Amino acid sequence: KQEVTQIPAALSVPEGENLVLNCSFTDSAIYNLQWFRQDPGKGLTSLLLIQSSQREQTSGRLNASLDKSSGRSTLYIAASQPGDSATYLCAVTQGGSEKLVFGKGTKLTVNP
Amino acid sequence: EAQVTQNPRYLITVTGKKLTVTCSQNMNHEYMSWYRQDPGLGLRQIYYSMNVEVTDKGDVPEGYKVSRKEKRNFPLILESPSPNQTSLYFCASSPQVGARLYYPNNSPLHFGNGTRLTVT
Numbered sequence: 001k002q003e004v005t006q007i008p009a010a011l012s013v014p015e016g017e018n019l020v021l022n023c024s025f026t027d028s029a030i031y032n033l034q035w036f037r038q039d040p041g042k043g044l045t046s047l048l049l050i051q052s053s054q055r056e057q058t059s060g061r062l063n064a065s066l067d068k069s070s071g072r073s074t075l076y077i078a079a080s081q082p083g084d085s086a087t088y089l090c091a092v093t094q095g096g097s098e099k100l101v102f103g104k105g106t107k108l109t110v111n112p
Numbered sequence: 113e114a115q116v117t118q119n120p121r122y123l124i125t126v127t128g129k130k131l132t133v134t135c136s137q138n139m140n141h142e143y144m145s146w147y148r149q150d151p152g153l154g155l156r157q158i159y160y161s162m163n164v165e166v167t168d169k170g171d172v173p174e175g176y177k178v179s180r181k182e183k184r185n186f187p188l189i190l191e192s193p194s195p196n197q198t199s200l201y202f203c204a205s206s207p208q209v210g211a212r213l214y215y216p217n218n219s220p221l222h223f224g225n226g227t228r229l230t231v232t
Binding site for chain 1: 116145147152153154155156157160170171202204220221222223224225226
């Protein structure tokens with residue numbers, strides 16, 4: 001059964017720092033991996049989607065990488081801002097099914 | 113505006129009283145799905161639908177029903193709610209999913225703003 005783990009569970013950094021969030025999964029047979037952002041009381045907003053054949057995706061200050069063989073993905077946030085404070089979740093689409101499996105998220109706080 | 117709309121946003125009910133949470137999307141998406149989010153357990157998939165009249169169980173389908181009679185709507189039905197169904201529920205949609213997201217014009221999931229359900 002696919003398990004998705006995110007470390008750390010919470011992270012607090014000063015404004016301006018570059019940071020890395022980690023996501024690992026136990027079964028490498030995935031179609032894609034997505035990173036989401038969730039603000040308190042809100043739904044999830046998709047940030048980046050990486051297909052299984054891709055190594056990375058970039059959007060503005062965000063860069064996500066995927067190493068399918070080792071079961072790992074990272075989300076790199078450059079020059080963090082207080083507005084980046086949110087919970088970040090990763091999810092994989094399991095191969096052979098249409099199911100998404102989510103990690104429990106990393107709660108990021110960027111202090112001014 | 114492209115969006116996924118859930119109603120109601122908040123709902124308090126009593127054990128055994130049937131309820132329906134509605135979900136509607138205006139993007140002509142094929143795929144729709146329901147999730148519940150609980151502290152310490154993260155997001156778990158309840159049911160999903162690949163297209164009209166096609167639904168499948170997710171990881172935690174017990175106690176829930178869904179229907180997909182129209183492309184835009186995917187209601188979640190709790191026939192006899194129990195306190196362990198107290199949770200934050202999210203509906204999501206996507207043009208395609210799974211293997212079909214392998215093709216170039218894929219799109220990630222779009223989520224609604226959630227329904228906070230309390231069953232007493």
